[in-house]
Amino acid sequence: MTDQAATGRVAQLxxxxxxxxxxxxxxxxxxxxxAGEVHALLxxxxxxxxxxxxxxxxxxxxxxxAIEINGRPLxxxxxxxxxxxxxxxxxxxxxxxxxxxxxxxxCLGLSASPRALRPRVAQLVAELAVSLDLDAQxxxxxxxxxxxxxxxxxxxxxARVLILDEPTSALTPFETxxxxxxxxxxxxxxxxxFFISHKLRxxxxxxxxxxxxxxxxxxxxxxxxxxxxxEIIDAMSRVQITEASGKDRTGRKVSQIGQPRLSxxxxxxxxxxxxxxxxxxxxxxxxxxxVGAGRTEFAETLFGLxxxxxxxxxxxxxxxxxxxxRVCIDRGLVYLPEDRQQHGLFLxxxxxxxxSSYLVHRLPFFLRPxxxxxxxxxxxxxxxxxxxxxxxxxxxxxxxxxxKVLLAKCLSARPKVLILDEPTRGVxxxxxxxxxxxxxxxxxxxxxIILISSDFDExxxxxxxxxxxAFGQSxxxxxxxxxxxxxxxxxxxxxxxxxx
Amino acid sequence: xxxxxxxxxVATLIVVLAVAYAAIGAVAPGYLSGATASVVISNSLVLMLxxxxxxxxxxxRNIDVSSGSVLGxxxxxxxxxxxxxxxxxxxxxxxxxxxxxxxxxxxxMVAYLGIPSIVATLGTLGLYRGIMLVLTxxxxxxxxxxxxxxxxxxxxxxxxxxxxxxxxLVALAWHVLRKTRFxxxxxxxxxxxxxxxxxxxxxxxxxxxxxxxxxxxxxxxxLVFAAQIGFIPNQAGNGVELKAIAVNVLGGVSLLxxxxxxxxxxxxxxxxxxxxxxxxxxxxxxxWNDFIAGAILLSVLLLDGRIRQIIxxxxxxxxxxxxxxxxxxxxxxxxxxxxxxxx
Numbered sequence: 001m002t003d004q005a006a007t008g009r010v011a012q013l014x015x016x017x018x019x020x021x022x023x024x025x026x027x028x029x030x031x032x033x034x035a036g037e038v039h040a041l042l043x044x045x046x047x048x049x050x051x052x053x054x055x056x057x058x059x060x061x062x063x064x065x066a067i068e069i070n071g072r073p074l075x076x077x078x079x080x081x082x083x084x085x086x087x088x089x090x091x092x093x094x095x096x097x098x099x100x101x102x103x104x105x106x107c108l109g110l111s112a113s114p115r116a117l118r119p120r121v122a123q124l125v126a127e128l129a130v131s132l133d134l135d136a137q138x139x140x141x142x143x144x145x146x147x148x149x150x151x152x153x154x155x156x157x158x159a160r161v162l163i164l165d166e167p168t169s170a171l172t173p174f175e176t177x178x179x180x181x182x183x184x185x186x187x188x189x190x191x192x193x194f195f196i197s198h199k200l201r202x203x204x205x206x207x208x209x210x211x212x213x214x215x216x217x218x219x220x221x222x223x224x225x226x227x228x229x230x231e232i233i234d235a236m237s238r239v240q241i242t243e244a245s246g247k248d249r250t251g252r253k254v255s256q257i258g259q260p261r262l263s264x265x266x267x268x269x270x271x272x273x274x275x276x277x278x279x280x281x282x283x284x285x286x287x288x289x290x291v292g293a294g295r296t297e298f299a300e301t302l303f304g305l306x307x308x309x310x311x312x313x314x315x316x317x318x319x320x321x322x323x324x325x326r327v328c329i330d331r332g333l334v335y336l337p338e339d340r341q342q343h344g345l346f347l348x349x350x351x352x353x354x355x356s357s358y359l360v361h362r363l364p365f366f367l368r369p370x371x372x373x374x375x376x377x378x379x380x381x382x383x384x385x386x387x388x389x390x391x392x393x394x395x396x397x398x399x400x401x402x403x404k405v406l407l408a409k410c411l412s413a414r415p416k417v418l419i420l421d422e423p424t425r426g427v428x429x430x431x432x433x434x435x436x437x438x439x440x441x442x443x444x445x446x447x448x449i450i451l452i453s454s455d456f457d458e459x460x461x462x463x464x465x466x467x468x469x470a471f472g473q474s475x476x477x478x479x480x481x482x483x484x485x486x487x488x489x490x491x492x493x494x495x496x497x498x499x500x
Numbered sequence: 501x502x503x504x505x506x507x508x509x510v511a512t513l514i515v516v517l518a519v520a521y522a523a524i525g526a527v528a529p530g531y532l533s534g535a536t537a538s539v540v541i542s543n544s545l546v547l548m549l550x551x552x553x554x555x556x557x558x559x560x561r562n563i564d565v566s567s568g569s570v571l572g573x574x575x576x577x578x579x580x581x582x583x584x585x586x587x588x589x590x591x592x593x594x595x596x597x598x599x600x601x602x603x604x605x606x607x608x609m610v611a612y613l614g615i616p617s618i619v620a621t622l623g624t625l626g627l628y629r630g631i632m633l634v635l636t637x638x639x640x641x642x643x644x645x646x647x648x649x650x651x652x653x654x655x656x657x658x659x660x661x662x663x664x665x666x667x668x669l670v671a672l673a674w675h676v677l678r679k680t681r682f683x684x685x686x687x688x689x690x691x692x693x694x695x696x697x698x699x700x701x702x703x704x705x706x707x708x709x710x711x712x713x714x715x716x717x718x719x720x721x722x723l724v725f726a727a728q729i730g731f732i733p734n735q736a737g738n739g740v741e742l743k744a745i746a747v748n749v750l751g752g753v754s755l756l757x758x759x760x761x762x763x764x765x766x767x768x769x770x771x772x773x774x775x776x777x778x779x780x781x782x783x784x785x786x787x788w789n790d791f792i793a794g795a796i797l798l799s800v801l802l803l804d805g806r807i808r809q810i811i812x813x814x815x816x817x818x819x820x821x822x823x824x825x826x827x828x829x830x831x832x833x834x835x836x837x838x839x840x841x842x843x
Binding site: 059078079080083084089091095096097098099100104105108109111113140153270 | 681684687688691692694695696697698699700701702754758759815816
């Protein structure tokens with residue numbers, strides 16, 4: 001690859017080394033990106049992917065090595081410098097200024113005034129086929145909309161190299177398609193794109209070339225067509241992974257599914273109405289739908305975080321009228337929130353505090369950190385949480401491990417009904433498989449699970465039964481023949497009609 | 501109507517102020533006069549300058565509690581150089597340079613050495629006051645030249661040269677913060693530091709500049725103080741930094757950074773100073789001042805909080821109202837039926 005003509009090359013990384021203290025994270029990485037190339041970049045937790053991205057975009061400096069963007073060297077570790085050279089990183093977690101308008105958010109840092117850029121931004125919004133109120137305050141934006149703001153920032157800067165860090169993890173399939181169309185347009189215009197994703201299907205759809213990073217080294221690189229999914233996954237993890245796409249319901253039989261644990265009848269609240277569902281002990285109920293279908297609002301209402309306007313919730317045969325998170329946790333109804341940074345973790349606190357935080361009201365007045373640490377160690381070994389110890393801050397963990405810590409927190413409350421909201425968002429393939437195994441194991445132990453996911457593959461793999469929500473209402477149910485197609489038809493039947 | 505108040509702290513303040521003026525005017529008819537207005541304006545100058553400087557720092561999500569000491573130190577430098585025979589212009593330059601240097605030191609510690617602003621400025625609150633006391637030997641500076649006091653003299657309509665300077669500065673701050681790219685950076689840094697850095701905003705330089713601007717404002721406040729009072733006690737400016745923070749909160753500046761306007765701070769300063777002058781006019785003993793000012797501050801904030809809650813609830817209801825509308829389009833049911841039938 002490196003022998004190709006330099007004329008078409010928009011980015012070139014040569015022998016990049018980086019270590020944090022004594023821990024090396026990048027050991028001589030070289031990468032090249034041609035104009036019009038969409039290059040997939042994969043790697044497990046801690047492979048060094050995010051460090052590489054940060055170095056490329058000028059957020060941190062490499063220890064050694066050279067970076068050229070558009071033939072000009074990146075000489076200082078400053079995002080502004082990288083953007084000037086024509087590289088824009090669209091981060092996975094959007095950087096939003098909540099008190100500024102959407103337009104100001106997009107135009108911040110540019111020399112032209114927001115007012116002057118408005119027509120251009122409006123045009124980009126139209127081309128991206130999204131609805132976005134440019135004058136709204138950014139604080140009100142949903143996750144998907146924040147992502148779109150970031151993508152617009154890159155587009156409005158006329159970047160020649162775009163790094164898309166898991167751009168679809170918060171987008172609906174409809175929005176993903178729109179994004180891919182935009183990516184193809186950019187590709188035709190000669191923009192080079194690094195596409196970071198854990199979803200092999202998406203990578204196959206949009207990327208031509210691939211590089212896999214493991215332990216700070218590129219272990220596989222070249223044309224995407226020459227590698228099979230299995231080879232890629234193998235290169236990434238070198239850990240034997242249970243067949244990623246195969247169904248695994250062998251561990252449990254339908255006969256194990258027991259008594260109804262939770263019955264919801266005609267529940268209405270903010271963003272959804274008239275939802276009824278049952279979930280029984282040992283059952284995994286998939287709650288599918290697109291982003292904005294009201295699933296999270298429904299879950300938060302169940303958990304007592306939002307007011308309900310109508311309906312009833314029966315838990316273990318008794319109606320739960322006044323619900324608060326505390327009551328729910330004590331009864332055994334536990335919710336794993338969608339946004340682990342904002343609603344899930346105490347990022348600055350040690351891991352063992354995080355794990356015991358659901359039960360902190362049950363701890364003795366004089367805390368016993370030793371016992372809490374022991375509880376954490378049990379989860380650490382059973383779930384394979386990679387960390388330096390129970391005292392490490394949650395902020396230092398990778399996405400997959402953070403998610404495992406969150407799950408441990410939920411499990412410490414000994415749930416009877418566990419609501420998992422997007423449990424594998426931003427989690428790499430290996431950790432995702434760990435989490436899938438864990439969910440299956442929990443169900444086998446008799447926990448009733450409501451699995452909320454926009455990833456229909458995930459629902460297909462895990463769920464015994466599926467309820468679909470679309471536009472805040474029940475969109476239908478599937479009991480057998482659960483397939484991605486069937487789920488998608490129910491989830492989009494309504495939404496596409498709305499968009500049209 | 502509620503929307504107007506929630507979005508616009510200035511409007512809230514003006515309404516409350518108008519009601520208060522009307523009430524005081526009814527009790528003591530002589531209060532509503534040009535003389536009162538001129539007193540309020542000239543009494544507000546010191547607080548105006550300190551509040552304006554504090555606002556710029558708060559916008560960037562930092563805080564400066566050393567302004568009172570910077571005021572005292574700059575005033576002392578002014579007074580000492582005047583009494584040592586320096587000309588007024590030169591002494592004013594020394595005074596402003598002292599403020600800028602004090603602010604730059606704060607900014608250096610916060611922006612470049614990464615010390616939390618509350619810690620750094622608490623330290624310099626003591627340090628700067630200490631330097632002032634060392635310089636003056638703990639004595640008051642008296643016998644200031646007439647030329648200095650003349651700066652606070654009436655030029656007509658109760659406006660002094662200093663009033664004009666301060667009002668021009670307020671207008672300048674308004675223009676820079678609202679209308680320039682660099683001004684927007686102050687909001688951006690306070691709103692989301694990481695995002696601002698990511699988008700190429702020179703975060704450290706912005707934070708540093710904010711502290712220097714605050715130091716300059718405090719030095720100017722020192723000049724105003726010395727000119728108006730005619731002497732410099734060694735506790736000059738003591739406690740004014742906390743009053744300025746209260747003014748900022750009252751004026752709608754979020755202590756979390758990223759929001760606030762010069763107009764809000766301006767109205768809040770006028771508001772607070774008017775209360776003080778009204779109490780004097782009503783012959784309420786001076787020891788009631790703090791109690792009444794505190795009570796009014798709390799009432800305005802409580803009222804404001806209630807209004808905000810109501811508005812938030814309305815916005816939420818409106819956002820989710822979409823989902824409560826009529827039945828789903830028929831396409832959806834047919835799709836669902838097709839799937840059902842297909843099984």
